[in-house]
Amino acid sequence: MDRDGIAQLLSPAGWALLSALPPYDESRTLALSERMRDEGIDPALVAAALTQSRLRAKAAGKFGTFADGMLFTAAGLEQATRLSVGAHHARRFRDAGSTRIADLTSGIGADAMAFAGIGLRVLATDVDEATAAIATVNLRHFPDAEVRHGDGLALDLEAEGIDGVYADPARRTSSGSRVFDPAAYEPSLDAVLAVRERVPALGLKLGPGIPHTALPADAQAQWVSVDSDVVEVGLWFGPLAPEGPGRSALVLRDGEAHVVQQTSEERPPTGALGGYLYEPDGAVIRAGLVGETAAQVHGRLLDATIAYVTSDALVPVPTATAYRVLDSMPFGLKRLRTYLRGRDVGTLTIKKRGTAVVPEQLRRQLDLRGSTRATIILTRVAGSQQVLVVEPV
Structure with missing residues (x-):
């Protein structure tokens, strides 16, 4: 959104229009737009308001009801931190004793809102003027939050009294x-990492796909998932990483938080299929901590290259999904079709790892029409393609 669009929305008439819009409904947008234009409302303002209405509806998944009072850009919303994750970021700074945080790349202000929400003083900057204006709107309820348009790396951190730095490049x-x-x-x-020489309490948010080899040796790298969706890896330095350098996973699920911390570099053992199968959360897998799950359930890997853990015991693990193994067989279309039809299966959940099989294509080839449900896992067991018939525990 450009500066003119923001300026119109922030006028009394623009804000009133935005506040009066009904809940966003794509099927009614055209008619609503035409009606407002027929009423003499500036078409540019109509477009800006409807864009914000659409973005607010999309933002509800990250910000809940807070989204109703915020402004967004499409790119800013895409990269914005969920409030539930931002709260964990903020607590790291608070627990480290930081009191004034510089958010060098504030975007629409999501993390800055989380910082300010627990009483930290925030100086937020963004190089894009329109985005900085939007962050100013979103932080308007926090008197100790300041937003500036500019390059955060150019800040005189010492003169500003900054004792904690955050960035989301x-x-x-x-x-x-x-x-x-x-x-x-x-x-x-590299430019952001250089800041830790001036302010040791540095936190970064990066994409979860970054390879382990690209991570600094002095970082506590924590992969984060929200309801099984891996959303980021955080790099924490100095007092923000009391655990010390290493890898961990933060799993946020059903309103609860669970941390898996690296305890060993040893690879987990591999072995025969047991009575239970465990699928570690994606954050645990990205962090390379499948071995921690294996240790928790007294289990082993099915294959040295596949992130499935098997065990003879059922152990409640909040960072992994457990399945009871009902049957297993070498993969073969005819054999599998006969097996499933013989059990009157009509609805099939297909999970896979370590195989090129396309689930939707396989489902069509099986052509099941029964009345019962089943779950299968296509994977490798000791290098061999296998089908595991399982049920969620």
């Missing part, structure tokens, strides 16, 4: 394409 081009090279982030990863 842009990882998309202006056209929306993902950037995978840390040197091409905006600002670059």
